[in-house]
Every structure is written in structure tokens, then in C-alpha cells.
Amino acid sequence: MTTATATTLDAEAIGRISDHLDEPDWLREHRAAWWERAGRTPAPTGQEEEWRRTDLAGLPRNGELLVDAPQLIINVPGGLRDGVILTDIRTAVRQHPELVRRFLDARQGQASHAHFWAVAQAAWTGGLFCYVPRGVSVDGTLVARTSLTDASATYLPISLIVADEDSSITLLEEVTSPDGAAGWFGGIVEIQAARGARVRYANLQQLGDGAWNVGAQRVVVGQDAIVTTLNAEVGSKVTKVGLDVQMAGPGGVSKVLGILAAGDDQQIDINTVQDLAADHTTSDLLYLSALYDRAHASFYGVTNVRKGTRQTSSYQECRNLLLSPQAGAEPIPVLEIEANDILRCGHGATAGAIDPTQLFYAQTRGLDHDAAERMIVRGFFEQVVAKIEDETIRGRVLAALAGRIGTSEDLAA
């Protein structure tokens, strides 16, 4: 497979993507419109509240754009049935143009990440398309894996996941890239859960140690839909992800989970929005970070309860375990509440070291310091891990974390 290159992202380069992929006119127009919008949406200057903690000066903007995307490896236990689609998005454009066109929407991304959202909508060259028809329940766990081979490239994939009314799906996306050079991974993910749909989505990020992971996700939760998302950030040099959860239909429920395990000089900066825009919606967020070496985690999350909404319920929780004197955390959970008829609303944030009495206790039971520490961190992550109902996802996430926190089998050895 060849890799076509474009060193500068501009209107011409965007057009060349369509030429190269032999895309239909509507998609060419979609890209052009988003590129024009990207130009009108200024890139963050670093003065914005959400961007104060990540310096974008080092973002490798001039890497080669991967026009021939790496193959998406898809694992579907039992095969796809009942009209369920899970495929590379370029294939989907050829095979299901009407569906892709219908769901590839024109709505602006989360305000703080609107620029990057627009750039990726214009310049995506790969990604995933998943569609579950009305009333269909997909058994087992669908897995889609992307393995980048070129650490220095720019890759801006789009994942579009649509669960129609009363459908159900569990999907794990994984991305890896080699260590070394600095590249820009700017993936965007959009999940649309229609009325009564159930979606469990996990994203396991294991990019190489030079990678800049600057992307965004949007989750639209329809009436009575239930969506659980898990973002496990393990790799990358810098991760700066916006997560926009829109509680759009009455009775919708979202669980927004995150695990961050960072060491060396890794910087992880997460911006979330939980937008409670409909009555009787529930949105609970739980992000856990374990920070080693000189790693730094920032979390700026906003819960917005919209005017006139009734009986919403929301919570935001961000906990940081500092495992080195040089590690740092800035958890900032923000509430903007414009309605008074709320069922529940709150947030909590903590930062601190492992309780020395816990360490001491574990050591009196025969563990050395490091093994005790790993065990305690595993226990800390259990708050989120226990909420992952799906065994495949839980196993993959724990395996990805093992490099930092070991596994429970270590204790037996």
C-alpha cells in the first residue's frame, strides 16, 4: 500500500483526498464545507479556559497526511447479521452511501474543540462506520483495531457509530502506533444513540510515546437511550481530547468513564461537557488517573443543566492518584446550573498520594513496595473497571494497563 502525502493541509489537499479516494460529489462538498468552516473557526490560542493547560506549539501540524489509511482490523464474533454494518468508513461510502450521508452530520463540534472537529471532518482519510438497525441487538463484542506503522504521520480518522431505535451494541476501538517520532493523531468519534438504544463504547488509546492525540468525541443520547463510554488513555506524549455528551432526549442515561495511566513526561488533558438538555436525563462521569514520573493530568469538565429542564440527575467525579513527587494534577469540575427542578447534581474531585497506611498494610502481608503500590493502583482503578460489564473490553483494558500496574497474576508468582 502506498502512502500519498500532503505536507500542508489546505483546500487543495482536501480536494486531493476526494480525488484519491474517488469520492462522490456530496462527500467532496461535505469536506469543502467543513474545511471552509475550519478556516472560520480559529484554532485555540492557549488563552481559552480549556486550552490553558496544553501548549499546542509542539503539535506536529506539518506531518504527512496519511491518505491511504491503515487497514481497520475488525473482529465480529459470529459474523454480522440482521443488517448490522461495521466496516471501514471508505468502504461504507461505496457500499452504503445513503446511510453514511444521512448520519455524517453538519453540526459543529463542542465549542472548545470546534476547530479540530472541523479539520477532521474535512480531512479524514479513514475510520469506522457502524450502523445497527432498529430493534437489532448485536451479541458479543465488536472490536475494531487500527495499527499505525508510521509514527510521524498525521492521521485524522472519523468513527461514526449509529444505533437506531431500540438496538443494542458493544464496540471496542483500539489504536496503536510505534514509539519514536512525533505524529498527530486527531481522531474524532461520533456516537448517535436513537430512542431506546443501548450503546457500550470503549476507546483504548495506546499511541506511541511521541504521538500527539488531539481529538474529540460527541455522544448524542436520544430519548430513553442508555450509552456507556469508556476512554482508556494509556499511550501518547500529549493527549488533549474533548468529550461532548449531549443528553438530547428525555429519559436518556449516560455513563462517562475514563482511565488515565500516565508516566514519563506524558500530558493528558481532558475536556468534558455533560449537556443535560432534556427532562429526566441522567449523566454520571467518573475519570480516574494514576500519574507516575513527571506525568501531568488536567481535567476540565462542565456539567450544564439547561434552563427549563426538569428532574435531571448528574454527577461528575475526577480522582487523581499521584505516584511521584514530580507528578501533577489539575482536576476542575465545573457546574453551570440554570434550572432548579433537579433531582441530583454534584461533583467531586480529589488528588493525592497513596494512603501510607494502605502501603504499610500491604507490605506487612509480604509484598515489596512496588508490588504493593501496583496492587493499590489496581484497586483504585477497580472503581471504573468494575463498571465495565463486557469481559472482552475489561480484559483488553487491563492488559493495556499491565505495563504500569501489573496484573493480579503477578501476586501469585
Next chain:
Amino acid sequence: MALPNPALTQIPDSYKYGWNDPEATSLNIAQRGLSADIVEGISRFKGEPEWMTKLRLKAYRHFEARPMPQWGADLSGIDFQDIFYYIAPTNKAVQSWDDVPDYIRRTYDRLGIPEAEKKYLAGVGGQYDSEVVYHNIREDLEKQGVIFLGTDEALKTHPEIFREYFGTVIPANDNKLAALNTAVWSGGSFIYVPKGVHVELPLQAYFRINTENMGQFERTLIIADEGSSVHYVEGCTAPTYSTASLHSAVVEIIVKKGARVRYTTIQNWSHNVYNLVTKRAVAYEDAVMEWVDGNLGSKVTMKYPSIYLLGERAHGEVLSIAFAGSEQHQDAGGKVIHAAPNTTSLITSKSISKGTGRTSYRGLVKVYPGCEKSKSTVRCDALILDEEARSDTYPYMEIDEEDVTIGHEATVSKVGSEQLFYLMSRGLSEAEAAAMIVNGFIEPIVKELPMEYAVEMNRLIQLQMEGAVG
């Protein structure tokens, strides 16, 4: 079930202390607006030493150069050229209550100062417009070497200690409004408590804006020397006017080794006042600093009392209560900066928004590297009484040290229908039950106030809730 609560939605935003005294406007010596000449004129008129004149002019240049803060509350209604920057109602401070001019005494009488003084006060510094007009300090405090003066007077009588500390906690270029205060400050309190002296009764001062478009720029400086303790209480009410006023105070507090300072404020400016205040304390080894900050009045308040914990085992507390009625925005909170090991802090915020009112908690906990074993807890609770009301929580945390315990928790709620139902089943009307719930909500802070302030606070909350308690 949704709670329709007509009793709560019909609370009038009455303002009890909204009278003004017609005589009080006749003694203006300044004009509207600000320039370097006016800044210099204020300093000359006061007969200040050269260094203060220079500092004022330097601060004025900072004020000119800095942009308005773009975060927080909407400040677009402030016109700096439409404000009086200096007014002196009387030319000298007076010692006896009998010497206070009648119209000023009438105003104070309605606030109950003499009664409060009889019972509780160690001394009274009452600020009426820009000058301290009344000062009284009990003899035993004077004997102990405690200095409690108007800030202008202290500059004249204690120049060395004044110059040593003035502007050291909040420098002239700290922020635009602190720069403005440094340029045009007038009045305020100066307190020095010598080593080992414990001031048993709270020191109090009332501040009052009394002229339309009158800016109030008092400057307070408190120094608690090693092992001493003092509680300073400041309360404000202001007459209601139709055009906006600006209140921009600066309060600097130095709490030395082993000393203890509590600073209590109840702010009840009339609803046309922009209340933009910079309050900061530094606490050294084993010192304790406590801010008790009540915000009830004003159109817009932006105030975040802060504490820099600079010595080992220093402890800081901020207790913040905010009540925003219709058209009000209380943007309040607290900041604690841990800059030494084994330091501890506690921020407790209770806010209530009613009508179209908006309360915002905005706070910061920062821990510098090396400040091991530091602990901080932040607790914010908000009560939203009406559909149009709004509450925000912006808790910033910057933790750059591993061996710490830092926690933040916040809840937002309405008056629960179960709570109301329970109280009504015990024979209370819905309105009484709602008022009782609000009182219970703020109780943890009110109980920290001196008694007559707790009474005043309860009365002010009752006034705000008037429609609800019937």
C-alpha cells in the same frame, strides 16, 4: 414530582436599608472621572508623603494599562469616568460619638451601631463615604499597644510600620481593580496587634456608600505580630440609587508566626453597586487565617478572599455565603495557595439563588512542589430556589506535589419536596418551611458569626425571603 412553589417565586426583592440622606451630598470636593491629576490631587489634599503619591501614580498607570477582566461576572456596566473618586464628608476624624455630625449619626442609628458598640465592640471605626469620621478604641487595647486607626491616620502617625507592610501582600500591579484602589484609596482600617497580644472582642467597622456614583475605595491593612490574635468584623449596607456605584476595596492581612486572624464581612450593598474587592492574607509558620465572607447585596460581586500559606503548619479557612436575588450576580469564593509543607486548608461555600439571581462559586487550591503533607478540603453547596435562578461552580485545583490530600465536593439542590412535606406535616406553612430550610442550609456559616452579626444575617436572609415567610 416537580415542585411548583408559588410562595418562593413571589418573593419581592425589597431592600430594607434603601434610604439616603439628602444633606450628605453637599460636601463633595472632587469631580467625576479619573486622571493622573485627580490621583495626585487626592494625595496632596491628604498631605501624604512623597512615596505614597508616587505609588498612587504608578498604580494609576497600571490601572490605565490593564484590560478589564474578561472572565467571571459581566462588568460592562461600569463607566470609570462617571464615578466620584474622592469625597470627604468631614475634615477630621472625631473621637466622641457626640461629635459625629447629626445626619451621619442618623444613618448609623438606623444600622444600630451605638447599641452594638455598648454590648460587644472593642472599638468602632465607622467609615462614612471616604473618611473615617468616628474612632474609638478601648483603653485597655491602647495600653496593650494595639493600633486600630483609620488607614489615612495610620499613614500619618505610624509611617514606618505602614510603609513596611503597605502593598506587600497585594502589590499595586496585582490586578486592574487593585491598581485602581491603590491609586485612589481612601479610608479603611489599619490594625497592628503586637507580639503575644490577644484582642478578646471583635474589632468592627461599618462602611457605607452615600453619594450617587460614589466610588468607595477603602484600604485595610492588618498585621498580627507573632503569637497574637484578632477578629475584625466589617459590615456594609448602602442606600439605593438608580445608577451604578463601584466599590473596590483592598484588604491586606499579615498573620505572623503562631498568630491568628479572623476577618468577617457581611456585605449588603444596594443592588446598583459593583462590588469588586481584592482580599488577601499571608500566613506564616503555625499561623491561622480565617475569612468569613457573607455576600447578600450588590448588583455584581466579584470577591475571592485568598490565603497564602507561607510557613509550615499554617492553616487557612474560607467560609463563604452568598445570596443572589433577582438581577444579582454573586461571583464569590476563595483561594488557598499552599506554599509550605504540612499546611492545611478548608473552604466551605453555601450559596442561594432566588428569582433571576445567579451565584457562582469560583475558587482555587494550589499546592506547590515540596509542600508535602498538605491537606485541603473544599465543600460547596448551592440551593436554587426558582426556575429562573442559576448556580455555577468553578473550582480550580493545581496540585504539583504528590504527598498531599486534596478534595473537592459540591452539590446543587432545590428545596426538596420531601423536606417541605415533612415540615408541613409538623404544622408549618409551606412558606415557613421553606424559610426554615434555607436557614438550616446556611447555619454552618451563621454560627461562626459574632452574635449580633448572626442576628443581622438572619434578619437580612429573612428580608430576602420576606415573601416566603409571609
